[in-house]
């Protein structure tokens with residue numbers, strides 16, 4: 401009996417050892433790996449800068465163009481259930497950065513992760529650099545057109561840094577952009593593609609093309625953009641709901657105090673009157 405208990409205890413010890421040892425190993429290797437990535441982090445950025453490739457298409461402006469399309473065109477396209485063809489330059493496949501942009505993981509404010517190799521970066525610009533250098537082969541530069549080239553027609557400056565905005569209007573540039581804008585509308589929403597296409601053609605002209613003039617008056621994105629149930633509105637409504645009972649409570653207490661005051665005042669002259677008799 402005693403022997404079997406001893407054997408059982410020994411077995412348990414063995415199982416425990418087996419369970420604990422690999423965990424220790426893996427955690428230490430994980431720690432090591434973390435340390436390695438930390439150590440190589442700064443070195444690899446330097447290395448990546450050395451191996452930078454040149455792409456004749458602005459990633460930033462392409463991103464701005466995509467933002468405009470997503471915000472001020474796609475809601476209407478989706479509403480009409482219209483399928484944009486690849487012939488249209490606004491199609492996602494015609495943006496050479498689209499695949500890379502979709503492989504950006506914004507983990508936290510200061511944490512951007514590469515979706516291809518899971519490497520982390522402190523800012524989006526470092527991830528952009530990483531894409532340019534490490535995943536250059538994934539950039540479909542040969543087939544895809546540069547979306548940034550459409551920025552003139554799409555009013556990209558309005559969604560980019562306000563410092564870059566031009567204040568003076570150049571009539572030649574405005575006319576060029578208007579022409580580009582109209583050709584985009586014709587290409588993406590051709591007249592022979594049905595009623596929804598012609599409605600979207602009309603919308604595109606009002607939304608983007610009308611404002612390409614130096615006479616002023618017409619503003620871009622006149623038809624509005626994506627409707628969002630923003631966090632701000634949610635926060636305001638929750639706060640209102642929370643503060644409303646408090647407000648009523650204060651009003652109620654105030655009224656009570658007022659009533660009490662009036663009653664006290666009523667009592668005082670009564671007491672004075674009753675004294676002489």
Ligand SMILES: [Zn+2]
Pocket residue numbers: 514515516517518519530534535
């Ligand atoms: Zn990567």
